[in-house]
Amino acid sequence: QVRLVQSGADVEKPGASVKVSCKASGYTFTDYHMHWVRQAPGQGLEWMGWINPKSGGTNYAQKFQGRVTMTRDTSISTAYMELSRLKSDDTAVYYCARLAVPLDYWGQGTLVTVSS
């Protein structure tokens, strides 16, 4: 069965960077784009972008351009999302998700807390 397993919770200081991993299993990793979506505490969902695992091509939301980098390692079927120059309002749960129709699959979420 398809599974997306993310790295554990992280606490970072303002100005630092965080890198979240998402290990895929149960399907051919390079066949589907991987999306990243975040959710601040008590808030709604925010789409950050996607990576094409086959080509490494990316599509980032303008809001995160210059601060986000999505990469992948096809040898271990893992996608990564790195966010730099962290601010307090980057505190959120970060999800990786395979959103191709008809079935969507989501990771369990990774809580990133930005605090001094």
Place this chain on the structure above:
Amino acid sequence: EIVLTQSPGTLSLSPGETATLSCRANQSVRSNYLSWYQQKPGQAPRRLIYDGYSRAIGIPDRISGSGSGTDFTLTISRLEPEDFAVYYCQQHGSSPYTFGQGTKLEIK
């Protein structure tokens, strides 16, 4: 950027009633690439509807989507206790793939 506005913000209904949720876009959603998601506390979202009206696998037929262009509706008939959650619409017709702000469906 396409802005999706969901209404109402909160909907209070009783089990057995029908919920009607709205999602309005500030410009036409290409090819009706609009999905609806349900999210329960502490859980990842789960897609219910894609392409405006297609039901995801395992979603009961009392849940339906309709609409096109800029106006979309999610209808949940015969509400059951497990339906009370937060619902989001998302468009993926043009980047960025924006979400609406959500509608909370609560038990009256």
